[in-house]
Amino acid sequence: MEFALSxxxxxxxxxxxxxxxxxxxxxxxxxxxxxxxxxKAGLDAGLAEMGIMGLYVPEAMGGSGLGxxxxxxxxxxxxxxxxxxxxxxxxVAADLLAKDxxxxxxxxxxxxxxFGLALTELASRRDGSGVTADNGRLSGTSxxxxxxxxxxxxxxADTSGACHVASGWSAKPMRTIDRTRTFQELAxxxxxxxxxxxxxxxxxxxxxxxxxxxxxxxxxxxxxxxVEYAKERKQxxxxxxxxxxxxxxxxxxxxxxxxxxxxxxxxxxxxxxxxPEALVMANLAKAHxxxxxxxxxxxxxxxxxxxxxxxxxxxxxxxxxxxxxxxxFGSPEQVRQxxxxxxxxxxx
Amino acid sequence: xxxxLSPEYEAFRQDVNRILTENSHLAPGxxxxxxxxxxxxxxxxxxxxxxxxxxxxxxxxxxxGAEPDLLKSRIIAEEFARTGIARPMGGxxxxxxxxxxLELGTPEQKEAYIRPTLYGEMIWCQGYSxxxxxxxxxxxxxxxxxxxxxxxxxxxxxxxSTAKQADMIFCLVxxxxxxxxxxxxxxxxxxxxxxxxxxxxxxDMTENANFNEVFFTDVRVxxxxxxxxxxxxxxxxxxxxxxxxxxxxxxxATKARFLELVELMKAETLNGERLIDNPLLxxxxxxxxxxxxxxxxxxxxxxxxxxKRESAGLAGLIVKLQGCELNHQIAGLAIDALGELxxxxxxxxxxxxxxxxxxxxMYDLGLIIGGGTAQIQKNIIxxxxxxxxxxxxxxxx
Numbered sequence: 004m005e006f007a008l009s010x011x012x013x014x015x016x017x018x019x020x021x022x023x024x025x026x027x028x029x030x031x032x033x034x035x036x037x038x039x040x041x042x043k044a045g046l047d048a049g050l051a052e053m054g055i056m057g058l059y060v061p062e063a064m065g066g067s068g069l070g071x072x073x074x075x076x077x078x079x080x081x082x083x084x085x086x087x088x089x090x091x092x093x094x095v096a097a098d099l100l101a102k103d104x105x106x107x108x109x110x111x112x113x114x115x116x117x118f119g120l121a122l123t124e125l126a127s128r129r130d131g132s133g134v135t136a137d138n139g140r141l142s143g144t145s146x147x148x149x150x151x152x153x154x155x156x157x158x159x160a161d162t163s164g165a166c167h168v169a170s171g172w173s174a175k176p177m178r179t180i181d182r183t184r185t186f187q188e189l190a191x192x193x194x195x196x197x198x199x200x201x202x203x204x205x206x207x208x209x210x211x212x213x214x215x216x217x218x219x220x221x222x223x224x225x226x227x228x229x230v231e232y233a234k235e236r237k238q239x240x241x242x243x244x245x246x247x248x249x250x251x252x253x254x255x256x257x258x259x260x261x262x263x264x265x266x267x268x269x270x271x272x273x274x275x276x277x278x279p280e281a282l283v284m285a286n287l288a289k290a291h292x293x294x295x296x297x298x299x300x301x302x303x304x305x306x307x308x309x310x311x312x313x314x315x316x317x318x319x320x321x322x323x324x325x326x327x328x329x330x331x332f333g334s335p336e337q338v339r340q341x342x343x344x345x346x347x348x349x350x351x
Numbered sequence: 352x353x354x355x356l357s358p359e360y361e362a363f364r365q366d367v368n369r370i371l372t373e374n375s376h377l378a379p380g381x382x383x384x385x386x387x388x389x390x391x392x393x394x395x396x397x398x399x400x401x402x403x404x405x406x407x408x409x410x411x412x413x414x415x416g417a418e419p420d421l422l423k424s425r426i427i428a429e430e431f432a433r434t435g436i437a438r439p440m441g442g443x444x445x446x447x448x449x450x451x452x453l454e455l456g457t458p459e460q461k462e463a464y465i466r467p468t469l470y471g472e473m474i475w476c477q478g479y480s481x482x483x484x485x486x487x488x489x490x491x492x493x494x495x496x497x498x499x500x501x502x503x504x505x506x507x508x509x510x511x512s513t514a515k516q517a518d519m520i521f522c523l524v525x526x527x528x529x530x531x532x533x534x535x536x537x538x539x540x541x542x543x544x545x546x547x548x549x550x551x552x553x554x555d556m557t558e559n560a561n562f563n564e565v566f567f568t569d570v571r572v573x574x575x576x577x578x579x580x581x582x583x584x585x586x587x588x589x590x591x592x593x594x595x596x597x598x599x600x601x602x603x604a605t606k607a608r609f610l611e612l613v614e615l616m617k618a619e620t621l622n623g624e625r626l627i628d629n630p631l632l633x634x635x636x637x638x639x640x641x642x643x644x645x646x647x648x649x650x651x652x653x654x655x656x657x658x659k660r661e662s663a664g665l666a667g668l669i670v671k672l673q674g675c676e677l678n679h680q681i682a683g684l685a686i687d688a689l690g691e692l693x694x695x696x697x698x699x700x701x702x703x704x705x706x707x708x709x710x711x712x713m714y715d716l717g718l719i720i721g722g723g724t725a726q727i728q729k730n731i732i733x734x735x736x737x738x739x740x741x742x743x744x745x746x747x748x
Contacts, residue, residue: 004360004422004658005353006651012352072352230737245740247730253737254729258669265648265666266641272352284644291641339637340630348613348637350628 006268008076015073019080022053027086029317035087036182036320040152043087047152050088057112059094061101065112070275071098071209075216075267082220082328085320087184089151091213092120096158098209099166104198107156107168119150121172121189124160125207126333134191136161136199141169141191147177147331148189156197157189164202169194181323204345205274208282211289211338212274214328216267218296219260221324225303226256228318232307243306252302259295266291286342293329293338300325354651360422367430370401378437386440386474386516395440395471403427404439405469408449413466421658432603442513444468444475448521451538451590455579460540464519476543478508478522478565479588486727488523489532489585493567495524495539497574502526502539504547504570510721514550514563517543527582538584541572557713558697600674602643602650608678608711609643612636612685615704619689626688635684642677646670665736672728675719682712 008016026049034042050056059074060066074094081088093111096118101108110116123146124133134143145159156170171194174187230253233244243249270284278284300322304311311318329335343349356364377397379390398404399415406424408414417423431438449468452461467473484490493506504524514520520543527535543550547570552560579587616626616636626632649666656663685708686693696706719725733739 004356004651004655006648006655007352007659009352226737230739234739241743242740244733245742247726247742250733250737250739250742251726251729253739254672254732257665257736258672258729258732261665261669262642262645262649262673265652266645268352269644269648269651272354276354287637287641287644290638291645294638294641335638336634339634339641342637342640343633348627348633350625 006265008268012073012076015069016076016080019053019055019077020083022049023080023084023086027084029320032085032183032320033317043152046086047089050086050090051114055090056093056114056117057097058090060097060108060112064101064105064109066097066108067112070271071212072268072271072275074213075271078213078216079220079223079267082217082222082324083224085183085221085224085324089117089119089154091210091217092118092149092151092154092158094213095120095122095206095210096156099158099200099203099206100168100198102203103200104168107198116156117151117154119148119154119157120210121145121148121150121157121159122166122207122210122332123147124162125164126337128162132188133162134159136163136165136167136196139196139199140193141167141196142193143191145189145191147179147186148174150174150185150187150189152185159189159191166200166202166206167196168198169196171195179327181320181327183320183324184327204282207332207341208274208285211332212267212270212285214331215270215285215288215292218292218325218328219264219267221321221328222256222260222292222296222299222303223264225299225318225321225325226253226260228316228321229253229256229303229306232310236308249306252306256299256302260299263288263292263295283342283345286338286345289332290335290338290342293335296325297329356422356426360426363423364426364430367403367427368434370403371430371434371436375434375436380437386442386513387471391440392471394437395469398439399469405445408453408465408469412453412461413469421654425654429603432607440471442474443477443521444473444519447477448475451521451578451587454590455587457578459575460578464540473519474513474517475519475521476511476514476517476563476565478511478520480510481507482509486724488588489536491523491525491536493522493524494528495526495537497526498571500574501571502574504541504567504572506567508565508567509553509562511550511563511565512561514543514565515552519543520565521578523584523588526584530582533585535582536584536588537581538578538587539572540576540578541570545570545572547571555713555717557710557717561714561717600646600670600672600678602646602670602674605674605678605681606643606647608681609639611704612639612681612688615685615708616688619703621690629688632684632688635687639677639681639684642673642680646674646677649673665732668728668732668736671723672725672732675715676725679712679715679719682708682715686712 027046031042055077057066058069062068097108097111132144132146134141134145156168158166159169160166172189172191174189177186177188179186233249234242236243266288270288273281273284304322307318310316378394383390402415402417405414406417407419410416445468449465452465481491495502495504522539523536524539525535526537547568549566551564553562553564554560619626652666653663689703692701695702696709734741
């Protein structure tokens with residue numbers, strides 16, 4: 004029995020973290036948040052060059068054939084640096100399409116096809132929006148779609164939960180608290196569904212687990228920053244990190260986040276090994292990381308005092324990353340409802 | 352990452368399961384009261400002889416003498432939990448004193464104490480905390496003054512479990528009142544039969560006397576009872592406290608309680624509706640499930656680190672704090688879910704689960720405080736885990 008990252012997994016972590024440290028500095032993130040397309044394109048190109056887009060695509064389809072655990076490590080590193088990326092969309096698309104749409108999956112690996120996600124229907128159907136599929140034609144709107152720059156296709160869920168590949172849409176930006184990432188309202192006007200797959204609870208679980216990993220990274224960054232700040236900032240003639248009132252806040256953050264890290268690993272391992280509890284664990288991970296992440300985001304900001312509230316330190320980018328992640332693909336209550344349903348704890 | 356066991360360990364699991372189930376008729380039940388009930392002593396002997404407890408303790412001291420193998424120990428613990436068959440004896444003698452003696456005891460002490468302790472024939476209590484020495488354990492004042500080959504001991508201990516039943520005590524006493532507080536303490540073993548010892552039960556909020564106060568008045572004990580060296584008791588105690596913190600916050604026990612709560616919420620109805628069908632209660636339940644699964648995964652991480660003889664770092668440091676808090680919250684939800692009937696306690700017709708949820712809600716609060724309070728745990732996590740500075744000592748005036 005071994006519940007730890009392998010040598011290869013640690014190397015993957017190091018290489019992606021090393022790249023992001025150099026190429027997704029706070030300066031770069033600020034530029035991206037301010038709409039600097041060049042900065043965004045540079046980061047996208049660098050990440051694509053690292054080969055991460057095909058990480059979760061099976062080897063037979065030209066990908067690296069790695070597992071969701073490895074994907075979570077990459078997503079965690081992205082969250083740590085609040086770097087925007089099409090990685091989550093590519094990985095969810097790979098999960099859904101590798102099953103019976105091999106041509107699309109292999110396109111993801113070689114970069115020929117760039118996927119966006121329009122999956123709101125799976126988690127949050129709304130009156131007044133929604134996509135319907137009628138005789139292979141998609142119509143309607145999808146909210147908060149995650150469409151990377153240069154996307155060639157989107158994976159869109161219809162009101163019945165089935166997913167379709169489409170390459171024609173019109174997009175309208177949806178402004179959120181997080182300006183580093185773009186979200187859009189997509190409209191489909193009778194466009195052809197190029198390929199379709201049945202409703203599959205695994206796609207939503209994969210998306211939710213990756214968001215949990217992203218929050219894990221962002222929250223770890225906030226703890227690291229809070230601890231570092233508390234060791235330097237002086238008041239009353241001593242560093243504030245020597246006051247128990249401040250130390251205990253840091254201890255509480257670490258005490259909640261450390262087991263959450265193990266939960267993300269365990270859920271990803273369960274998904275990779277087709278454990279019967281895998282979907283339950285992935286949903287638990289999403290809901291739990293949402294709660295722990297929110298606690299860390301608030302507490303780490305408080306440890307920074309007034310500076311945490313300003314734009315000067317840029318800490319708010321992490322606060323907002325975690326805030327958006329909490330709601331994405333369903334708020335904690337919705338996700339726990341899914342977990343309960345998957346365990347047969349909800350009366351039919 | 353690999354959570355499946357190799358065939359060797361799967362075979363070991365089956366062996367353990369077979370030995371337990373084939374011999375379950377020998378196991379004592381709740382009706383076999385008393386720590387030294389013959390059936391309890393016989394069961395303990397059986398478990399030692401079959402390598403199901405005292406497994407890695409050398410044969411010469413009465414153990415089974417196996418090579419340390421954490422996975423096998425874990426499998427044994429899991430099989431006891433799974434089968435629900437009476438566990439081996441625990442208590443502070445076995446879990447804390449024996450490891451300490453193995454590490455630091457003299458040959459005579461090992462010879463005299465380890466075997467009878469393992470076999471349940473010698474019960475111990477721990478004389479650490481005092482009214483003025485709780486979180487600040489090194490402030491112990493119980494005085495041991497030399498008199499020939501003996502010490503004369505005067506003072507008071509508190510929070511002493513099993514003091515009434517104990518044959519012996521391992522006790523922290525101040526042997527050098529002039530030394531710095533950590534440097535004048537000795538770790539001494541002596542008999543609870545010694546004249547001058549008075550044990551008074553300390554009734555707690557659960558209405559039970561889980562602990563006692565122990566008073567020493569001119570208690571004369573031999574100096575040969577010192578473990579390791581005179582005035583080095585603080586190091587000895589620290590070696591032992593590591594063993595205690597490992598006992599609190601076991602994630603498998605927490606998972607078992609969580610599953611009991613799920614069963615309760617499926618079985619019990621309120622206003623014609625199963626508790627589990629109440630969306631607010633169910634949401635709280637699943638929220639706790641996330642924490643339970645997280646602590647279980649964290650436990651796997653800690654076990655892996657131990658297997659590799661590495662430090663588990665933060666993952667190890669947070670177990671006591673998070674585990675005890677989580678147990679308390681599980682009990683709290685059970686009480687809320689039971690609604691008005693959740694307040695019943697002790698005895699009566701409508702009691703659910705023998706009132707154990709209220710008992711746990713109170714007792715677990717005791718565990719949040721005992722064995723190093725939550726606040727002391729947070730100091731440890733921030734200082735050792737996050738490298739934050741210690742609170743500066745106030746200047747002497």
